[in-house]
Amino acid sequence: MSTIRRLDEARVATVTRSDSGFHSNRSHIARVDSSQTTELAEDGNPFSPLGNEAPNRTALTQLNRDDEALSETFPDQEENEKKVMTSKEPPRNLWRIVAVCVWNAAGGWSDAAPGALLPHIxxxxxxxxxxxxxxxxxxxxxxxxxxCLSHKIQPWFGKRYSMVAGCGLSCIMYSIVSSGTKFPLIVIGFFCGGMGLATCLAQGNVFLANFDKSSKYLSFCHASYGLGATVSPLIATAMVNAGIKWHYFYLTILGLMILNGTNFFLAFKGADEDLKPWDPDTAHDNIISTSESSGTRRSQIPVDGAIGLQDFAASGNKARKKKAAAVNHTQDMILALKNYKTWTIAFFLLFYQGSEVSFAGWIVTFLLDYRKGNSASVGYVASGFWGGLTVGRLLLTRVVYKQIGSRRGIIVLSLMAILFVVLIWVIPNAIVDGVLSAFAGVAIGPNYPLQITLTTRLIPRRIQVISLTIITAFGSSGGAIFPFLVGLVSQNFGSFVVLPIFIILYSSMLFLWICLPNIERKREPGQRLNIFQKLW
Structure with missing residues (x-):
């Protein structure tokens, strides 16, 4: 009897070990049972061990089932946590990267056009x-x-249809503007275009920010924007110089956006499922659903009188999950709104894009009014600025990130951009100012992808989607509000105000950037930092 008691204690100890040890523990139990048979036979115990054989097999069978359930549950969860998103994983990602880059090129094509067409409008x-x-x-x-609707858009439509809907709203804008209708309708068209661009821009940034080596893909993406913005003023200026009415230019963007909508529809097929391991909104839900699914597998043995109860329980679980998801999205929105980093970066990008688009939109008018530039060729200065921006994003972003990091890189590049604009203000030569505009574009370009790269490290993963949507929407709003304010002030003081306004906005942007936590700084334990080390 003492031998049987010891064997039972060994079996219990084996069962209560960690899940990862079940494979080796089964063999251990089998060895114990065989030794039990031998020992009982040698002792001449009148109670035959054959009577216990069936229960032991049942116990081992149950252990096998539990082991299979656990091996199906935990390794998948660990694998999802360790996965790295690349251009080949999931398989459609390379196509999606290209689709986002092509859309950004069309966005740059659209944003740069008003700068060259403004006098004609x-x-x-x-x-x-x-x-x-x-x-x-x-x-x-x-x-x-x-x-304002950022926390609702993706749950409503998903990634695929959110981006297709954004392209659809942009198509409404270009259809209205290309008709050359009355100006109030043109304004309504630009409102629809703002909604469309904001939707796709936020989704694209969130998608690329989750990649391994995200700075590389973000630089490609926003360099594509600069490429479209470089070509756009060239085409627009050539068309109006050829006697074509300005509004027909928007037919080219309409065609591009129809192509983008189709491309998104095909490239992002199944995106909500195969990108789920990297979706911060579903991380918690995955753990819950995994544990529930393991419980479901264990309960699928038919029981008399229980027919239909599993379906009823499953429908109840779905309803609870749906309600919990709605609560989670609302809570995440509140957390994002309470996070000071979200608002600091949002205003940083507000000033950044406000200064960028204001400069690109009004530099041509400034050169015509104050530098007596040639009206037939001065429109190409806008292309020079956007071309410099493209070169900066394509060639400098990765280099700056690897050599000095995002924080220091933005500080250095911002000071260089301010210097170039000051030189444009004080040198009264149209050709020199055009060249300096291109150099300013080179310095301005990398700041956007560098900012996105660091933002994904500063903002908690759970609220990244909502925070990045707010940040990108604020940035794009700055690219719309400040050109309007420049026009308002220019009406009374002249178009030269674009230069001091740029300097003020960029200085404010730089101040906000310095106020963010310096997570890239290497600090020894117990080391005390001076003011310069804290800022740098």
């Missing part, structure tokens, strides 16, 4: 700076509306 409608700047204000209103 004013002449066509016989309006002043203030009135024509309403197109940017309407654009900003569309971005802000999307920011």
């Amino acid at each position: 004013e002449e066509y409608y016989h309006i002043n700076y203030t009135v024509v700047s309403l197109i940017w204000m309407a654009n900003a209103a569309g971005f802000i509306l999307i920011a």
Whole structure:
């Protein structure tokens, strides 16, 4: 009897070990049972061990079932946690990267066009700076509306249809603007375009920020934006110089956006499922659903009188999950709104894109008014600026990130951009100012992808989707609000105000950037830092 008691204690100890040891523990139990048979036979125990053989097999069978259930549950969860998203994993990712880059090129094509077409729009409608700047204000209103709905858009539509819907809203804008209809309708069109651009921009940034080597893919993406913005003023200027009405230019963007919508529809097929391991919103849900699914597998043995109860329980679980998901999205929105880093980076990007688009939109008018530039060729200066921005994003982003990091890189590049704009202000030569505009673009370009790269490390993973949507919407709103304000001030003081406004906005942006935590700084334990080390 003492031998049997010891064997039972060994069996219990074996069963209560960790899940990872079940494979070896089964063999251990089998060895114990065989030794039990031998020992009982040698002792001449009248109670035959054959009577216990069936129960032992049942216990081992149950252990096998539990082991299979656990081996199905935990390794998958660990594998999802260790996965790294690349251009080949999931399989459609390379296509999706290309689709996002092509869309960004179309976005740059659209954003850069008003800068070259502004004098022609004013002449066509016989309006002043203030009135024509309403197109940017309407654009900003569309971005802000999307920011307010950021926590609802993806749960409603999913990644695929969110991006297709964004392209659809942009197509509405280009259809209205290309018709050359009355100016109030043009303003409404720019409002729809703002909503469309904000939706796709937020989804694209969130998608690329989850990649391994995200700085590389973000630099490609936003360099594509700069490429579209470089070509756009060239085409627009050539068309109006050839006698083609300005609004027909938007037919080219309409065609591009239809292509983008189709591309998104095909490339992001199944994206909500195969990108789920990297979706911060579903991380907690995956753990819950995994544990529940293991419990479901164990309970699928038919029981008399229980027919239909599993379906009833499953429907109840789905309802509870749906309700819990709605609560989680609301809680995440509140957390994102309470996070000071979200708002600091949002205003950083507001000033960044406000200064960038204001400069690109009004530099041509400034050169015409104050540098007596040639009206037939000065429009190409805008292309030079966007070309410099493209080169900066494509060639400098990865180098700066690897050599000095995102924080220091943005500080250095921002100071260089301010220097170039000051030189444009003080040197009264149209050709030199055009060249300096291109150099300013080179310095301005890498700041956007560098900022996104560091933001994904500063913002908690759970609220990254919502925070990045708010941040990108604020940034794009800045690209609409500040050109309007420049036009408003230019009406009374002249278009030269674009230069001091740029300097003020960029200085404010730099101050906000320095206020963020310096997570890239290497600090020895117990080391005391001086002011320069804290900032740098």
